[in-house]
Amino acid sequence: MSTIKLTVNGRAVSADVEDRTLLVHLLRDHLNLTGTHVGCDTSQCGACVVHVDGRAVKSCTMLVGEANGANVTTIEGISKGEELHPMQAAFRDNHGLQCGYCTPGMIMSAIDIVNRHGGNLDEDTVRHELEGNICRCTGYHNIVKSVLDAAGRMKVSAAAE
């Protein structure tokens, strides 16, 4: 057992958990942030992606100890109150989700993709960069559309700030 202290969605949190606890389980089971999902056991599906210190990582492949002291953002922490993050809005407007299970991980990965590439995104790049996120419902067509749309929106909202 260890005491883990980290910042999640801007809030300082602390939890006493077994060392074998994965970040995803800390979020889901101890902090009740169930928006982050688990879709596989082999670190391949991306349903669990969150941001740790600004980088999109698989929370199923990180021990809580590794995240100790880190700044974690989950799907629950990206909108500003009622106002959706541009990526969330783009997923909704472009029908980038169906069952919604892969969606939190997709959105967190997609934000990271846009952060890295800025406006220089094309369809091929988006498809390639989404390699680590599996969706069984959408066939990716509208996810790709959503990410490209959001890239434009994020540029605009960054310029406005």
Place this chain on the structure above:
Amino acid sequence: MGVEGIGASVVRKEDRRFITGKGRYVDDIKLQGMTHAHFVRSPHAHAKVKGIDSSAALKMPGVVAVLTGQQIVDDKVGNLICGWAIHSKDGTPMKMGAWPAMAPETVRFVGQAVAVVIAETKNQAKDAAEAVVVDYEELPAASDIRAAIAPGAPQLHPEAPGNVVYDWEIGDKNATNEAFSKAANVVTLELTNNRLVPNAMEPRAAIGDYNDAEEHFTLYTTSQNPHVARLVLSAFYNIAPEHKLRVIAPDVGGGFGSKIFIYPEEMVALWASKKVNRPVKWTGDRTEAFLTDAHGRDHLTKAELAFDKDNKILGLRVSTHANFGAYMSLFSSSVPTYLYATLLSGQYNIPAIYAEVMGVYTNTSPVDAYRGAGRPEASFVIERLMETSARQLKVDPAELRRKNFVTVFPHQTPVIMAYDIGDFNASLDAALKTIDYAGFPARQAKAKSEGKLRGIGFSCYIEACGIAPSKAVGSLGAGVGLWESAEVRVNPVGTIEILTGSHSHGQGHETTFSQLIAERLGVPISQVQIIHGDTDKVQFGMGTYGSRSLAVGGSAIIKAMEKVEAKAKKIAAHALEASEDDIVIENGEFKVTGTDKSIALPMVALAAYTAHNLPDGMEPGLKESAFYDPSNFTFPAGTYICELEVDPGTGKTSFVNFVAADDFGRLINPMIVEGQVHGGLTQGIGQALLEGAVYDSTGQLVTASFMDYAMPRADDVPSYKLQHTTTLCPGNPLGVKGCGEAGAIGASAAVINAITNAIGNNKLEMPATPDRVWHAIHGQA
């Protein structure tokens, strides 16, 4: 229509909770005092269970109980059932072995549960499951169809000699043989329809919650049809009587058929919650999903098509072996029979068809309906045959199809189905135009100059959806009726609740169904709430599969709405002192035509509930229900054309263009329809290029994780070009046909036809991996 009515691509009402992480799936639910279950599973494909020693496990920290198959038997929990009776050629009923929820004596596939550990935490349950000692006596296994029907093969069930469940036939054998004897040309093909793992991204999960004071059970489960689950759990498994069992299917993360069935794990979670008198949660992991979710497809087929000298089809002869796995899953028996062979006529006039299907037990996971269920297999057979025929007869593949299209409706095929309506030329034309078929030879030549092999492939699919007319399926052996129910409640303030027996696990019912109401009443969809997935709220329903939700479930809503509107019109007429016949509904108001007199829906609703001033003899309230039983299947159809390039150096396939022209009848929300097509196409492409469940000869699943089972990723598939052509379905009030499975039904044949066209070798099995394509080009080294 209003801006949110029929035909509007309204953004989905349900999305906000999903994009903000507020969806509520079974594993997100925590109950007071909840325990966690972990199953002890067989590592062997076939073995006798000689003993189970739980003593060490029971002493481990946090362990509440270890329960075994024998206890399930002792408690008289029923064996798992197969709900569709099929008879063999000789009239004998299908031959089935027993399937207990946990195996007391014999295990027949890797991953079959023999015991369950219940503990305070999931990790404790896992830790203790390793300490349960099971004494197995290994038996020889038959891990595929060929091995199972070989002489001297290991026998799975004493009830099914030779591992044969049934040997079934359909069509007129003599007439078909005669057609072949007159043929100018016969085209023959041997095909494998590869076995698939559904892999909904949310793994199955269940929470059983027993309340001893009320003797009442609640089951939270990842189900596509919670009412069917309740029916089966009570009527056949004797776990709880129907009125003492509530089944809740909250947000469900995809199903594709795999969440229709009531699996051992759900049964055990429910049963065990009474045993330990605490809630019991089981959440499957991906490995368990690979091992225990019902797989799909897995056919071996020989098919022949007879043509006259004018290239008109004379007859079709098909012989198929279907793999059922180790046990007969809930609807498995119907999939390779009535959902498969009845569609073998495709879009074509085929005067004589004969098909025989042998269903076979093997030491593998049970096989049942997976997106398309039987229809993708049928479509693959006929569309691979048509393409092969065009090549053999040296005619254009589009023209050969056109020449044989059914053009007069209704059309009775020789295999039960009566196509009500369609326009196959229209979808073919739309697809040909979109892909610029005329320009293909030039594009192919250009690719060749760049060292690439370019090919084009067709698939003109038809399917039967809107499952299903109850009387018809009853006469074919179904154990249930396949109607749907709906209830419309107009609340006193004028908001509307629709209760439906169909279930959404990604299809967007909350939006599409609301649009139906918006269309009829002219109210915004925000005023409508769709309620589903809870047997305590919705009185009954058959659930969602077979692309039935809108055609059957939506029609039930329309029927209930008609009743509500009739009553509301009476109330409005009474209030406005007008004739009922003069009342029209517009923008949420009841108006007297030709006047400016009107009364708003909330006022009508309020009047219905205050009951101060209702027409004489009218009951208060504004709530109606309806059951809708379709009169026929619906027949979505279309043409898919795929253009792709093969890299001869590596055998890798890349898409250049993929066109899908579908006729789904009326589209309520085109955006949602297109999303369904995208997803279906990707699963069809997945089957064609990537996916395949492989067992080794000892019955171990070689592809038991995403490390080995190739799921389609974003960079494996293209953006699609969709077209819609429309013939309205005459069989239901909405004119809709269903769109959930089409993509998965039509896509794989188009892909394989295109690759074989590109490489000039017709012998290629699915999945057409780069390795297989390279070998098809260069031969075996």
Place this chain on the structure above:
Amino acid sequence: MYETHYHRASSVEDAAALFAKGSDAKFLAGGQTLLPVMKQRLAAPTDVVDLAKIPAMIGVEVSGDTVTIKAATTHYDVATNTALQKTLPALAHLAGMIGDPAVRYRGTIGGSLANNDPAADYPAAVLALNATVKTNKRSISAEDFFKGLFTTALEDGEIITAVSFPVPAKAGYAKFRHPASRFALTGVFVAKSKSGDVRVAATGASQNGVMRVPSIEQALKANWSASALDGIKVSADGLMSDIHGAADYRANLIKVMAQRAVTEAG
């Protein structure tokens, strides 16, 4: 996963000491291999010693004719290092092709080499570039480091601290992805040293892990061009064969990927 004890090391010495204290300890770097294995209960270390935040183990240095990558540098940081992109672009390119973006943010070169997965990408570069693996105890030449499937010359408790690569005259990497796992079904790294020596290493192909391909090396030494390999036939003996690729297919891929790597190397 079985219960374990997590320790975050502050320095290489601290890590070695923490390791020595555990009864069955393991080092943890990016965790992108170790954690999936532990999740599946295929490994049960009593202690995991985290190397990922040791400052001396992170960074890319380019000096003269040598590139040094510290062992805990992530694939992402290697792929995006601008100095490396100029000096040894093939290596940055290789790092950018490992797994997916989330894996690249966490996974490290040291972890990849210590693990020596037969389908991993880095071993091909290390072997073809004739790199030196530096540990807290010694320097090991590439030739001596890889000892077959998942085995290396590392001793128990030995820590890779850095890898140093001589800057080649030309180098290129071409990878054919495994359709499911996205590791290399076969990947080939070709390198021509400044002295004119040619080394070619293939990963994902051999039953014994990363290997050199002498026939291709000879052909390229004579004529550094893709077409020089047209007539070459790589033997399928000793190559892996599974549902994703038969041995003869992998043999073909070695040649085709080598050709593409040469084209890329220029």
